[in-house]
Amino acid sequence: xxxxxxxxTNMAGYMVRKKLSGEKRFPLVLMLEPLHACNLTCTxxxxxxxxxxxxxxxxxxAECLHAVDECGAPIVSICGGEPMIYPEIGRLVRLxxxxxxxxxxxxxxxxxxxxxxxxxxxxRFFFNVHLDGMEETHDRCVERDGVFRAAVEGIKAAKxxxxxxxxxxxxxxxxxIDELDALFSYLTRLGVDGFMLSPAYCYxxxxxxxxxxxxxxxxxxxxxxxxxxxxxxxxxxYKLASSPIYLEFLSGKRELQCTxxxxxxxxxxxxxxxxxxxxDQHHATFRDLxxxxxxxxxxxxxxxxxxxxMVHCGYEPSAxxxxxxxxxxxxxxxxxxxx
Numbered sequence: 001x002x003x004x005x006x007x008x009t010n011m012a013g014y015m016v017r018k019k020l021s022g023e024k025r026f027p028l029v030l031m032l033e034p035l036h037a038c039n040l041t042c043t044x045x046x047x048x049x050x051x052x053x054x055x056x057x058x059x060x061x062a063e064c065l066h067a068v069d070e071c072g073a074p075i076v077s078i079c080g081g082e083p084m085i086y087p088e089i090g091r092l093v094r095l096x097x098x099x100x101x102x103x104x105x106x107x108x109x110x111x112x113x114x115x116x117x118x119x120x121x122x123x124r125f126f127f128n129v130h131l132d133g134m135e136e137t138h139d140r141c142v143e144r145d146g147v148f149r150a151a152v153e154g155i156k157a158a159k160x161x162x163x164x165x166x167x168x169x170x171x172x173x174x175x176x177i178d179e180l181d182a183l184f185s186y187l188t189r190l191g192v193d194g195f196m197l198s199p200a201y202c203y204x205x206x207x208x209x210x211x212x213x214x215x216x217x218x219x220x221x222x223x224x225x226x227x228x229x230x231x232x233x234x235x236x237x238y239k240l241a242s243s244p245i246y247l248e249f250l251s252g253k254r255e256l257q258c259t260x261x262x263x264x265x266x267x268x269x270x271x272x273x274x275x276x277x278x279x280d281q282h283h284a285t286f287r288d289l290x291x292x293x294x295x296x297x298x299x300x301x302x303x304x305x306x307x308x309x310m311v312h313c314g315y316e317p318s319a320x321x322x323x324x325x326x327x328x329x330x331x332x333x334x335x336x337x338x339x
Contacts, residue, residue: 002194002239002337004123004164007102010074015321025261025290027073028317031276033267034059034092036081040108042142050279057268061088061095067266068096070286077104077128077263084111090118097124104128106168110147112154121162128196129155131167133179134186141172152190159191166194166241172217173200177230184238194241197231198312199224199250201277221300221308225252242312244336245319245329250310256324258299258306262317264289274298276313278305 001008011028018026035058036051059067068076076096083089084107096103102124109129119125132141135148158165167187169180184195200218219227228250234240235247249256260275270282271289275298283289299306322329 002241002339004102006123007075008337010100010102011320014074025259025295027071027264028262028320029075029077029313030068030071030073031263031265031313032064032067032076032078033080033265034064034078034083034086034089036268037085038080038082038108039085039110040082040142040144040147051268054268058086059266059268061092064092064266065095065099067286068099068101071264071266073101073264075102075104077106079106082108082111084108084115090115093119093125097122100124104166106130107154108142108147109151109154112151113157116154116157116161116163119163121164123164126164126166126193127154127158129165129167130170131183131187132170132172133175134183137176137179155187155190155192164193165191166196167192168196168198171197171199171219171224171227171231173219173223173227174217175227177227177234180231181234181237184234188238194239196241196312197247197250198242199227199310201309201311219308221310224250224308224310228252239339243316243319244332246312246316249315249319254324254326256315256318258309258314259317259321259323260298260314261290261293261295262321263313277309277311278303 015028037055038045078089078093080086083105086092093103093105104126106128107130109127109131112127112129129151131148131151132138138148139145155165169183187195228247229252232251235244240247245254245256248254263276264286265272265276266286270284271286272279273281273283273289273293274295278298283292297303300309301307318324319333
């Protein structure tokens with residue numbers, strides 16, 4: 001199976017209960033950012049720029065757990081910043097797992113070996129290591145030499161200890177498809193359990209602070225579709241964790257409606273609204289985010305900031321929820337999960 005049975009059954013049961021209750025909007029993945037501090041200054045990262053004034057602030061473990069309970073999503077993506085430098089990351093993960101949640105710990109991988117003893121291997125926990133290419137390319141993207149090698153050593157250590165590991169790759173304007181092929185081939189030999197893909201998105205914070213750099217790396221919607229039409233040759237070659245519906249959207253074979261509310265973000269400022277990418281307001285509660293955000297004002301054609309966004313946190317929920325559903329999609333998703 002592409003994902004552990006526990007994750008699949010938890011997600012399926014949760015979605016059935018929500019739909020039977022008549023809820024129109026409900027979260028699938030909580031994006032939990034306990035801090036925004038990071039040991040790197042990645043070229044395309046908006047967090048270290050947007051939250052530069054609060055970079056030293058942290059959520060307490062109690063605040064994090066309250067967010068998990070308040071949201072109720074079956075999957076928690078612990079991100080940041082670099083969550084592995086959060087002082088109580090091991091304890092936080094253990095307590096979230098006790099709530100029967102599934103966790104993706106998103107990390108640059110540099111501290112996995114050092115902190116591996118704080119975690120235990122389980123089918124409900126993934127290390128999600130960010131890698132944007134082979135060594136030279138990745139180290140250039142993160143603006144520091146040696147990061148790729150440290151991340152690979154972390155992956156090797158985690159796999160040897162029995163952990164599930166996936167990787168997340170951002171596709172930029174100059175991303176070389178053959179290099180992605182080489183990267184996934186190499187990581188497959190290391191035993192990596194799946195590969196996530198998402199096109200680079202233009203954070204407002206990056207564009208405002210470095211407009212020339214933003215123009216060089218970020219893509220328009222047409223750019224994304226041209227790039228992912230080239231990437232199609234990798235879809236069946238490797239164990240991609242991106243759904244076939246989302247990949248069809250990226251390749252231009254179909255349209256999807258953004259469901260950003262499916263992946264709400266909680267950080268040191270509150271519940272980030274409307275989405276992971278755009279900050280118009282920080283809400284004090286999850287309910288306020290869901291009930292008092294004018295969702296109809298966002299999305300392609302409604303807000304120019306949304307016109308070129310095709311990022312997974314906005315559109316993967318659409319695929320999972322059957323938005324813009326076509327005949328055969330259910331069978332396609334089932335077959336993909338079983339592969």
